[in-house]
Amino acid sequence: MTNPLILDGTRVAEAIKEELKARIHTLESQGIVPCLATILVGDDPASETYVRMKGNACKRLGIESKRIHLDKSTSTEQLVEVIAQLNADPLVHGILLQHPVPHQIDERAAFEAISIHKDVDGVTALGFAQNAFGYADYPSCTPAAIIAILDYYQIPIAGKHAVVIGRSPILGKPVSLMLLNRDATVTICHSKTENVAEMLKHADIVIAAVGKPKFIQGEWLRKGAVVLDAGYNPGNVGDVDYDACLAGASAITPVPAGVGPVTIAMLLKHTVDAATRLLRH
Amino acid sequence: MTNPLILDGTRVAEAIKEELKARIHTLESQGIVPCLATILVGDDPASETYVRMKGNACKRLGIESKRIHLDKSTSTEQLVEVIAQLNADPLVHGILLQHPVPHQIDERAAFEAISIHKDVDGVTALGFAQNAFGYADYPSCTPAAIIAILDYYQIPIAGKHAVVIGRSPILGKPVSLMLLNRDATVTICHSKTENVAEMLKHADIVIAAVGKPKFIQGEWLRKGAVVLDAGYNPGNVGDVDYDACLAGASAITPVPAGVGPVTIAMLLKHTVDAATRLLRH
Numbered sequence: 263m264t265n266p267l268i269l270d271g272t273r274v275a276e277a278i279k280e281e282l283k284a285r286i287h288t289l290e291s292q293g294i295v296p297c298l299a300t301i302l303v304g305d306d307p308a309s310e311t312y313v314r315m316k317g318n319a320c321k322r323l324g325i326e327s328k329r330i331h332l333d334k335s336t337s338t339e340q341l342v343e344v345i346a347q348l349n350a351d352p353l354v355h356g357i358l359l360q361h362p363v364p365h366q367i368d369e370r371a372a373f374e375a376i377s378i379h380k381d382v383d384g385v386t387a388l389g390f391a392q393n394a395f396g397y398a399d400y401p402s403c404t405p406a407a408i409i410a411i412l413d414y415y416q417i418p419i420a421g422k423h424a425v426v427i428g429r430s431p432i433l434g435k436p437v438s439l440m441l442l443n444r445d446a447t448v449t450i451c452h453s454k455t456e457n458v459a460e461m462l463k464h465a466d467i468v469i470a471a472v473g474k475p476k477f478i479q480g481e482w483l484r485k486g487a488v489v490l491d492a493g494y495n496p497g498n499v500g501d502v503d504y505d506a507c508l509a510g511a512s513a514i515t516p517v518p519a520g521v522g523p524v525t526i527a528m529l530l531k532h533t534v535d536a537a538t539r540l541l542r543h
Numbered sequence: 544m545t546n547p548l549i550l551d552g553t554r555v556a557e558a559i560k561e562e563l564k565a566r567i568h569t570l571e572s573q574g575i576v577p578c579l580a581t582i583l584v585g586d587d588p589a590s591e592t593y594v595r596m597k598g599n600a601c602k603r604l605g606i607e608s609k610r611i612h613l614d615k616s617t618s619t620e621q622l623v624e625v626i627a628q629l630n631a632d633p634l635v636h637g638i639l640l641q642h643p644v645p646h647q648i649d650e651r652a653a654f655e656a657i658s659i660h661k662d663v664d665g666v667t668a669l670g671f672a673q674n675a676f677g678y679a680d681y682p683s684c685t686p687a688a689i690i691a692i693l694d695y696y697q698i699p700i701a702g703k704h705a706v707v708i709g710r711s712p713i714l715g716k717p718v719s720l721m722l723l724n725r726d727a728t729v730t731i732c733h734s735k736t737e738n739v740a741e742m743l744k745h746a747d748i749v750i751a752a753v754g755k756p757k758f759i760q761g762e763w764l765r766k767g768a769v770v771l772d773a774g775y776n777p778g779n780v781g782d783v784d785y786d787a788c789l790a791g792a793s794a795i796t797p798v799p800a801g802v803g804p805v806t807i808a809m810l811l812k813h814t815v816d817a818a819t820r821l822l823r824h
Contacts, residue, residue, distance in 0.1 A: 370676070387676060391668035394675065395651070395712055421737055429723055431676055438731075442710055445735040447742060450719075454726040456702055461728060464741075 267415065267513040269490070271407075274414045275523035279323055282527075282534050286324045289537055296537035297326040298356040298382065298529070299348045303341060304334030304364045308496075313360050319526050325533055328354060338368045345375040355540065356382030356533035379539070382532035385432055394439040399539070400532045405437035407524035408469060408490050409444070417467075417488055417513060420445035425462055427451045427478070427501070428471030433492060437469055458482070470501035480506030489514040492521045548696065548794040550771070552688075555695045556804035560604055563808075563815050567605045570818055577818035578607040579637040579663065579810070580629045584622060585615030585645045594641050600807050606814055609635060619649045623656040630658040636821065637663030637814040660820070663813035666713055675720040680820070681813045686718035688805035689750060689771050690725070698748075698769055698794060701726035706743055708732045708759070708782070709752030714773060718750055739763070751782035761787030770795040773802045 289296060298320050302313045313329065320327035330344060341363070348354050357380045363369050373385040381389045384402035392398035393405075401409075412419055424446040428434030434450065442448045446467065451458050453472075459482040462468060467488045470478050475495040480503060483489065489511045493501025500517030507514060515521055570577060579601055583594045594610065601608035611625060622644070629635050638661045644650050654666040662670045665683035673679035674686075682690075693700055705727040709715030715731060723729045727748065732739050734753075740763040743749060749770045751759050756776040761784060764770065770792045774782025781798030788795060796802055 387672035388669050390675065391672035394671065394716060395668060421735055423742075435675060435720065435723075439716065442716075442731055442733070445733075447730065447732050447736040449728065449730040450723055451728050452723070452726075454702055455728040460745075461704075 266508060266511045269411050269415055269513055269515040269520060271411065271515060271520040271523045274407075274411050275527035277414065278410065278524070278527040278531055282323060282530060285534050285538065289534070289541075290324070292541065294537055294540065295324070295326050296356075296534050297328055297354050298358060298533040299328040299330060299351075299354045300358045300360060301330045301332065301341070301344065301348075302360045303332045303336050303367065306362075309360045309362075316358065316526060316529060319530060320533070323530055325530060334364050335366075336364070337366065338371055341367055341372050342375040345372065349375075349377040349380060354380065355536040356380050356529075358383045358529065359385065361385075380536060382529060382536055383432075384436065384532075390431060390436060393436050394443075396443045399535065401440060402432045402436045403525045403528040403532070404433050404471075404492050404521060405440050406528040407521050408437050408492060409440055410524055410528065411490065411515065411521065412467075412488075415513065419467070421447075422466040423447045423449070423464055424467040424469065425449045425451060425465035426469040426471060427455075427458060428469075428473070428492075430471065433471045434469075437471065437492075441467070441469075462487075468502075472501050474501055475499040476501070476503040478502040478507060480509060483507055483510045485510050486512040488512055490521060491515050491517050493517065494522060547789060547792045550692050550696055550794055550796040550801060552692065552796060552801040552804045555688075555692050556808035558695065559691065559805070559808040559812055563604060563811060566815050566819065570815070570822075571605070573822065575818050575821065576605070576607050577637075577815050578609055578635050579639060579814045580609040580611060580632075580635045581639045581641060582611045582613065582622070582625065582629075583641045584613045584617050584648065587643075590641045590643075594639075597639065597807060597810060600811060601814070604811055606811060615645050616647075617645070618647065619652055622648055622653050626653065626656040630656075630661060635661065636817040637661050637810075639664045639810065640666065642666075661817060663810060663817055664713075665717065665813075671712065671717060674717050675724075677724045680816065682721060683713045683717045684806045684809040684813070685714050685752075685773050685802060686721050687809040687813075688802050689718050689773060690721055691805055691809065692771060692796065692802065693748075693769075696794065700748070702728075703747040704728045704730070704745055705748040705750065706730045706732060706746035707750040707752060708736075708739060709750075709754070709773075711752065714752045715750075718752065718773075722748070722750075743768075749783075753782050755782055756780040757782070757784040759783040759788060761790060764788055764791045766791050767793040769793055771802060772796050772798050774798065775803060 772781035
């Protein structure tokens with residue numbers, strides 16, 4: 263068995279950002295600075311870190327980031343009002359609501375308040391459906407990152423059997439539908455699946471999106487499987503038992519420096535796309 | 544091997560319609576007659592038959608049916624304008640656009656013109672996403688019929704492995720997501736799946752939605768599988784080789800009198816639901 267290909271997310275993200283630089287330069291020459299508004303509600307340290315990382319990534323590339331930090335006692339109505347103002351602001355091209363939000367907030371209602379034209383994180387129901395039907399402007403960023411990594415490394419999707427573990431509205435479900443639209447046969451497993459190991463036995467491509475540290479075991483994998491780990495658990499641990507899976511996989515994403523950086527690159531790309539669309543209207 | 548249970552769609556449809564009768568009576572006493580508008584574009588004989596069947600089913604139950612028949616040369620703009628008028632008509636509660644529509648029409652644009660509040664056939668992108676997230680008022684009728692048949696016969700879904708063959712926006716995709724939301728593990732196969740037989744080997748529940756007459760072979764099934772045939776091909780033939788599958792299945796829908804009548808019953812139910820919602824607003 264040869265060593266598996268390490269799917270280097272940092273490298274994929276750099277390639278995406280390199281393309282964006284020229285586009286941002288062109289936009290600037292036309293007087294447009296792409297701007298992503300990030301909304302953080304409360305003071306969860308992990309969420310604060312994610313928002314800061316996204317803001318810094320914007321800054322490094324010449325994308326403006328408008329950071330809005332709301333008190334943890336914010337109501338759904340207050341949050342929706344803030345989102346409405348950002349929808350109406352012609353200088354804001356993309357809106358990211360960092361989740362999870364505090365319990366008193368109706369997260370779905372807040373997501374739905376985001377204009378489809380600024381939904382660069384792909385969280386609205388309409389954006390989900392457009393993605394499911396194959397014509398979304400802004401697919402959810404992590405699913406888009408997973409597809410981008412496969413494409414960057416020219417790993418075929420069509421005709422392959424992909425097994426997705428997880429069914430969340432912004433990860434498991436959309437990535438399943440994107441793989442399906444790319445002609446994979448797709449199996450979706452989740453917390454109520456009794457025999458995940460059995461389901462993985464014949465998988466060509468494994469997408470771990472379950473939110474359980476080191477859940478995917480090495481002996482579950484088919485020899486030569488391609489493994490993408492979208493999990494991020496405390497302590498920089500993915501959903502895949504990386505060392506155990508390394509032996510049998512033909513290609514695998516590490517954690518960190520796998521899906522994570524590409525997810526941020528997709529968010530930046532969508533923000534630039536949104537600013538570019540402004541020119542055409 | 545005992546004989547398989549024949550999943551009698553006519554019986555399920557009658558049970559649904561029996562419940563609707565009382566609800567329609569109540570609505571009438573409040574001065575509301577549920578009304579479904581059906582739009583047929585062109586003169587495809589099969590489509591004419593389907594629209595007539597739906598209209599007649601409405602009439603038998605005391606639901607008004609407003610039949611609109613447009614010339615086969617109708618443009619997207621003209622069709623969208625007709626739909627806009629129906630959206631604005633307070634006496635119309637549900638809108639069904641019979642598909643397929645003639646080639647010159649942008650079917651997706653026409654579907655999207657239907658108000659989410661009148662999308663009783665579950666064809667809009669927003670309706671699709673709401674269904675995918677588990678809170679749609681009106682899931683697509685055939686997927687809803689499949690779930691209704693399973694529920695009527697008390698066939699468990701949670702924890703089972705369901706294999707769906709087909710990935711259309713109004714059948715394969717939504718029924719996959721509905722089964723997923725009911726805690727099935729779901730595999731979606733399609734025309735580019737090379738080894739459908741292999742995929743079916745472990746299926747507890749098989750949903751045939753592929754549009755190929757007698758595609759599903761008896762020897763492909765696991766012994767004791769539950770088989771639902773959503774196919775309707777010329778000559779009243781389903782997607783399942785019924786006689787061949789009868790031997791090994793534990794339960795199976797016939798064609799005709801399987802999924803078909805329940806699909807119509809769901810359309811009627813959604814129309815009554817839409818009229819009922821009017822009372823609450």
